[in-house]
């Protein structure tokens with residue numbers, strides 16, 4: 001083990017590499033001291049997650065103009081934050097996996113050699129907190145001390161990050177006690193990169209949303225470190241979320257036999273009172289929060305929320321796959337969230353919510369596209385400018401978000417935060433596809449399920465910088481979030497499946513809520529009506545367990561599709577032929593998809609598991625036969 005005494009003595013100041021050395025000792029106080037020596041904040045504040053601290057920080061942010069209080073009569077305890085207009089989404093081009101061996105990062109991640117990245121980061125972090133307060137945030141992902149949980153400590157110079165971390169994770173003195181008594185923890189350093197005092201000692205005024213044009217979201221899988229610079233936006237700055245709970249945790253999971261996934265978690269209860277637990281992976285802004293809070297249109301069915309974005313899955317001693325939601329809050333997409341689409345989210349947001357980049361009403365409440373069918377006549381848009389519907393531009397940013405405690409959700413499941421997790425019955429993969437991909441299909445076994453996850457493709461959304469609508473491969477909805485080689489991740493999924501009791505292995509399904517007709521209209525009503533698809537999945541589970549004997553599915557080249565009449569569409573006002581179109585599998589277009597899959601697989605060389613190559617060959621044969 002390295003100690004303070006091993007630090008290189010040649011450096012005139014504490015370097016970022018020194019901080020890494022000290023992090024490796026596990027001594028949180030020495031590490032905080034070293035980060036402070038590197039970044040030179042005016043003062044250091046240790047956070048304990050208390051309401052008192054939260055209130056003081058909020059007051060400070062209201063004074064600074066970072067948070068605008070909403071009218072307490074309309075939206076108690078709630079605030080609007082307007083980010084810098086150039087700091088509104090995850091920066092995938094500036095996200096790095098700095099593994100020692102380039103091949104471990106795989107072809108889908110940006111890679112920089114760790115020492116080279118440390119030198120680069122050293123130049124931007126040196127003095128980056130001058131004039132600011134550095135906050136130390138000890139947090140737990142998952143219930144504190146739980147068998148599937150993990151600890152982290154984030155230092156940040158952003159009070160917005162501190163308050164948001166207090167909602168999204170479990171921040172407490174108990175976590176610090178655990179860290180101090182030797183429990184492993186992930187060191188995470190965040191700076192907005194906007195010092196208030198320059199190297200010459202000159203002061204400059206603060207702004208409401210400080211950030212830097214230069215951004216880094218860097219991960220060091222071997223030392224389990226996170227270094228994020230220049231952005232205050234959630235996905236880049238709340239380091240417990242994507243950086244830890246997905247990128248670093250996926251590497252921990254690979255090494256320790258579990259999985260960190262971009263998945264929602266729900267409990268479905270059938271009219272017979274039977275309970276099922278489902279996890280579903282959809283790419284960013286493709287419907288996880290909405291499915292997690294779904295209010296079924298089918299009588300007698302119930303869906304309860306366990307998580308809306310991240311799930312950690314681990315084979316249990318009983319042979320089931322157990323899952324927890326490592327988060328404590330929701331950082332959800334605002335646009336499209338309305339009483340008709342997601343009433344549970346609307347109820348969740350009634351109070352104690354931080355809204356970022358939504359529009360402001362003259363009454364001091366929030367608004368976004370889709371909150372109400374008609375926009376108000378006058379608003380202040382997300383940039384702070386006056387807005388009327390005639391302006392033609394969106395009033396809220398397409399990636400505007402809400403930050404709110406999970407416990408506030410009216411559909412939150414009993415025991416949603418059980419440290420032991422829930423046993424999974426089914427896993428669902430989905431994407432946003434206007435064509436080709438059927439509404440629902442069931443995988444024929446685990447290997448086929450892994451193939452379905454590995455071949456998710458989806459149209460890009462506003463959740464990350466880039467061209468919205470462009471089709472891209474997003475395997476396991478983890479393209480921007482897997483901390484190691486994606487093909488190794490598929491191999492790991494096959495291994496985890498093999499560790500489960502074959503009779504208790506979850507069934508796997510693929511879904512697509514977003515198929516469109518020739519006029520560009522959604523063929524499927526989605527939202528609450530997605531309960532019909534869940535009901536078919538649950539029926540298939542019952543059939544697999546011998547609880548039902550009727551035929552539920554027909555074989556197609558891409559998997560099992562609902563048999564005629566098995567998908568309940570009673571009372572749905574579907575246009576003529578829509579159901580056929582929704583379940584159509586066109587062999588020619590699918591053979592083209594298969595070519596694209598082959599091209600995609602080729603980018604991973606020989607790391608693609610043989611079982612997945614075999615599955616692709618099988619798909620091709622089945623498509624040729626069905627032509």
Ligand SMILES: Nc1nc2c(ncn2[C@@H]2O[C@H](COP(=O)(O)OP(=O)(O)OP(=O)(O)O)[C@@H](O)[C@H]2O)c(=O)[nH]1
Pocket residue numbers: 282283284285286287288289290291308309331332333335336337341463513514522525526527530
């Ligand atoms: N047409 C249609 N749109 C949907 C459906 N479910 C969600 N959406 C829309 O998709 C957008 C994003 O949905 P979310 O549920 O917030 O996405 P998410 O997967 O949780 O996203 P991240 O938080 O970015 O990981 C919103 O504008 C929703 O209104 C659906 O069933 N049909």
Ligand SMILES: O=C([O-])CC(=O)C(=O)O
Pocket residue numbers: 089090233234235236241242283284285309331463464
């Ligand atoms: O991390 C974020 O910024 C929000 C999110 O869930 C995603 O982009 O998938």
Ligand SMILES: [Mn+2]
Pocket residue numbers: 262283284285309
């Ligand atoms: Mn997400």
